[in-house]
Amino acid sequence: MRRVVVDRFGGPEVLRVVQSRDPRPGTGEVLVRVLAAGVSFTDALLRAGTYLGVPRPPFTPGYELVGVVDERGPGCSRLRVGDRVAALTAYGAYAEDVCVPETEAVEVPTDLDPAEVVSLVLTYTTAYQLLHRSARVRRGETVLVHGAAGRVGTAVLELGALAGVRLYGTASAHDRGAVERLGAVAIDYRNEDFVARVRELTGAGVDVALDGFGGTISLRSFRALRPGGRLVLYGHYATMAGGRKSWRGWFEWYGTTAAVALRGLLSPGRRVLVYRIQKLRDSRQLLPVAPRRPARLVGGGPRHPDWFREDFLALVDLLRRGDIRPVVAERLPLSDARRAHELLESSAARGKIVLVP
16 A cells, blocks of 8 residues: 655655555454545644654654545454544554554544545544533633634634634734634734733633644733633644744743643633643653654544544534535645645645545
8 A cells, every 4th residue: 555654854845655565454443445634734743743742753644534444353343344434543644544443433424525524533623622622612702713714723713603602813914804704803913912902802801712822822812811711722833933843942832831831720710721632552752752663553543532423423413514614625646745735834724635545
């Protein structure tokens, strides 16, 4: 089979397609023929070596997939050959065939577009769990979303509107229209002080702030909370610069994350929460330094499999009803993985990039 490999940490140029031995499912695993593998900014963090839990190269990136069960390993009884499934993999999905634990594969309808369904696996499930599992938003509350024109940000705006919350989103002036079309108040992060703007719009601050960037934004987001507010930290996009790992960004991320966590502890009226969607099978890293080569081709699964199944199926139902509309910007063959990563800075703002093996 063919799969994409990261030979060394770096920019999109480190991605290459190789021929590899066909995988065989182990005990409790199913072999999945991949129909669609999502391309996300998290994959770029893995490629650059700036993601917590990144393995030592060579490894295959790819956080999410939709495919068809082609073979069952010993001990599998729930799924059948021919079933269409989705899986959260952390890494390993950029391949023609992937083995995943049966317990972590979720059945999906065969009449839905695999490229749209794969958009739900990481992006929309992250957005859904940020709102409903971590922040536990209630109708009428106010929510500040950073990066509101990005994939997770857009999903938060769609799902937040369905939940009946009032939305404020930071974005560039160029993306103001896209944010406002989804029912949010756009805040130009380049030309406006979002803390001052939020307080002007709400009076006392927001109930919830969702921060996927980290760094100094986290400290300022904490200041944007009203008494009783919640800040949810879920990413570290600020740790990469120019497509490569930024140690300066990492030191700043750790320092500011510790500082804002301390503020949360010292402020009884405000809380700081940390969200992460996945668990990792082979790593207990505290730093973005790969300790060893991966023991397996697929790196992880959902941190809470029961939550993932429940929330993902709820999103599938919303997709079927037309209540959410994931946009697929590009469908590219596996051989164009490098181009897919090059397009992340532009096409990702217009929709999901999907590899179709």
